Amino acid sequence: MSQTPDPDEQLPEPTNLRFLRLLVTVLTGVMIAGLLAILAMIVIQYRTTRVPLPEIITLPDGTTATAYTQGSDWYAVVTADDEILIFDRASGEIRQRIAVESRP
Template sequence: MSQTPETEEEAPEPANLRFLRVLVTILTAVMIAGLLAIVAVIVISYRNARAPLPEAITLPDGSTATAYTQGSDWYAVVTEADEILIFDRASGELRQTLRIETAE
């Protein structure tokens, strides 16, 4: 008769194998938590980085907007007449008008 167990279920698990299994489980949990923390930091910083849109933009008569962009203290509207209208964010006043010239 042999002293070795007949099936693997009866064999005791070596201590170093048990330690490695626990270590891998802990490292997996830490890695998942770290990844979630990085995603949370990115989402929070993205939300805080955006400037709010103005409630209303008053364009000069006859102007039709085709595009919009914004900076920290200004926003700009591109019109169908190939002009860029730059407005002050705080007051809503027109700061500057730039004419776009087409190269032919």
């Protein structure tokens, strides 16, 4: 007699292996759903309406802009002279000047 199992004979699958296969399948589904949720949140975040840029920004004479940022009712320009100029969005007038001090 031969000790080799018959290739046509179906052996029952061990319980631990069946549980592991189910666990891997469920975890794969959860990972795919999580990835899709993250991508959806990124797309939704970038589709939100943003405040439009002002058409014209009038800077004081001799001032050069190096950076720009904006809020809901204001926008700010950082100048080459290490100064931040905060403008009112509605009127275009300077609300505040902030001197940026350099550290030693």
